[in-house]
Amino acid sequence: MDERLTQRRHFFIGGGWVPPSGDGRLGVVSPSTEERIGEVPLAEDADIDRAVAAARAAFDEGPWPGMAPAERAGVLSRAATLLRKREGEIAAVTVEEMGCAISQAPRAQTGMVAGLFDYYASLAASHPFEREVTAGERRGLVTEVPVGVAAVIVPWNAPVTLAAWKAAPALAAGCSIVIKPPPEAPLSGYLLAEALAEAGVPDGVVNLVPGGREVGEHLVRHPGTDKIAFTGSTAAGKRIMALCADRVKRLSLELGGKSAAVVLDDADLAVTLPAIVGGAMHLSGQVCGAHTRVLLPRRRYAEAVEIAAATAASIPVGDPHDPATVVGPLVAERQRTRVEGYIALATGAGARIAAGGGRPADLPRGWYVEPTILADVDNGMRVAREEIFGPVLCLIPYDSDDEAVRIANDSPFGLSGAVWSGDTARALATARRLRTGSVAVNGVYPPFPHVPFGGFKESGLGRELGPEGLASFLELRSIGLP
Structure with a gap:
């Protein structure tokens, strides 16, 4: 250069x-x-x-x-x-x-x-x-x-x-x-x-x-x-x-943020999960507004985990100069160490690595972490409550819409969020209940820069x-x- x-x-x-x-x-x-x-x-x-x-x-x-x-x-x-x-x-x-x-x-x-x-x-x-x-x-x-x-x-x-x-x-x-x-x-x-x-x-x-x-x-x-x-x-x-x-x-x-994507039980998982995973991996997950907690209906949880894991495994990781690369390195070695520490904390607390979890074997140089999907996450775990700032997505099951909203709002943060549903009116009604500064509905974000951006709580x-x-x-x- x-x-x-x-x-x-x-x-x-x-x-x-x-x-x-x-x-x-x-x-x-x-x-x-x-x-x-x-x-x-x-x-x-x-x-x-x-x-x-x-x-x-x-x-x-x-x-x-x-x-x-x-x-x-x-x-x-x-x-x-x-x-x-x-x-x-x-x-x-x-x-x-x-x-x-x-x-x-x-x-x-x-x-x-x-x-x-x-x-x-x-x-x-x-x-x-x-x-x-x-x-x-x-x-x-x-x-x-x-x-x-x-x-x-x-x-x-x-x-x-x-x-x-x-x-x-x-x-x-x-x-x-x-x-x-x-x-x-x-x-x-x-x-x-x-x-x-x-x-x-x-x-x-x-x-x-x-x-x-x-x-x-x-x-x-x-x-x-x-x-x-x-x-x-x-x-x-x-x-x-x-x-x-x-x-x-x-x-x-x-x-910071620890934003929740609420996937309602009528959402098309084949469309919704790839969109959520792809968004969460933007800038290698180093985005304050990333939707890093995904709340999924329990009866569809296994299916959702499978789709999310397959999507993460297919994301191109590599040289950031290559136009084909989607996930590049983390900004510094200390950041990679931080992310790897959170993955270890998650598995130690009972979460399961459904995809990723390590360093790409073909990239010995650079501060890379594989796109990682953590399943069986409870909202009380540190990985669900603290900002990781890396390519790590936590999948959390819920049993009812009310519980999904409660879990989404049970966070010290309130920066961003999302609701996915086959019914736009239902999604909008759920979005109105989220205590967060901005909410995307079915992948549609507010029209920045014409609207304000910022967060509730911390x-x-x-x-x-x-x-x-x-x-x-x-x-x-x-x-x-x-």
């Missing part, structure tokens, strides 16, 4: 490419070859301070927050055009840095990015940022103003997509931002920063500083940031909440996407009119 995309020497701060304050380097390792394929500078606290200062000056003194929304929309539209032209580069980089199968890249890494900037450009141009209210003889003006400097902290599974989920509405609102890409996959974030700079975002409005957990905490704590927008694990989200409490800092959190706080995503970067101010 072109070294221009993999060997980065600078941060993007204040509208320019600036050298780091220290000499630390962050090596990027290919999950498929276990070889070092690139590097970026490793941010220190001083680099975060510079980035926040630039964002602060751009917000407090620069033109961006005071621009007419239609002007900001024009910049976002240009960014969308530029990002669309660079989709091939974004896809190629993410294959290298986090092992995304190239066949999955349009869906996970590039498919929504340009469209998201188009969407928020349109919303910025049409949104009523002010409204007048009258009550008797009294009048008031309600204004929606940008929250300020937003810290954008994203994970490694879809680094550009999830950065765009935050950056596009933040910029549409008039905020300035500091993006901290993940240490495992920091390269693709540079392409986003380059596109935004080329689109005409004023100096300091967008800043990019890769770093580890320690500088991430410094960014969250920093008195110059007004809002934290984070996607990642629930444990990290809880830590961020605690850090933000001291200053009552605004935050939105999109966290799956997060606030919403991204949709008008609600824009609202999360705005403050309300009421003004009395004489």
